[in-house]
Amino acid sequence: MFENMNSEGENRSTPELDNLLKQREEVTRRLYVMMFENLAIFGVPAFVALVVGLKLREEWGNIALFALLALALVVSWLIFFRRYRYFTGELAKLETAIKNERKRAGIPEPEAPGYPDEEEEESDEEKEEE
Numbered sequence: 001m002f003e004n005m006n007s008e009g010e011n012r013s014t015p016e017l018d019n020l021l022k023q024r025e026e027v028t029r030r031l032y033v034m035m036f037e038n039l040a041i042f043g044v045p046a047f048v049a050l051v052v053g054l055k056l057r058e059e060w061g062n063i064a065l066f067a068l069l070a071l072a073l074v075v076s077w078l079i080f081f082r083r084y085r086y087f088t089g090e091l092a093k094l095e096t097a098i099k100n101e102r103k104r105a106g107i108p109e110p111e112a113p114g115y116p117d118e119e120e121e122e123s124d125e126e127k128e129e130e
Contacts, residue, residue: 017101024094031087041079045072 049072053065102109 013107014101014105017098017105017107020094020098020101024091024098027087027090027094031091034083034087037083038080041083042073042076045076048072 046069049068050065053068056064056068099109
């Protein structure tokens with residue numbers, strides 16, 4: 001909201017930039033939701049593999065249980081990485097589009113806030129130089 005304001009508090013934005021920023025917020029929100037979806041991505045295949053593996057254990061022994069659990073783990077990680085790659089790709093495209101739109105509209109990039117420790121180190125270095 002405030003990242004498009006100049007030092008006088010004027011809104012230095014364009015409709016296209018506002019739209020891109022909203023899209024970035026939506027992708028970021030979907031990434032947070034994905035964290036909870038990961039519980040299902042890993043939990044459901046593991047539960048199914050455990051139930052089926054215990055049923056097959058009488059006939060095949062423990063090897064069936066371990067094989068199914070390993071397969072469930074591999075499938076879960078493949079699903080996870082595919083989804084992660086999709087969302088990070090979308091976010092990277094939006095970040096590039098936002099940067100290009102800011103450059104086109106003549107809006108400077110917002111400065112990243114520094115950490116308090118970094119500010120203390122900088123002031124200590126300035127004192128040492130004097």
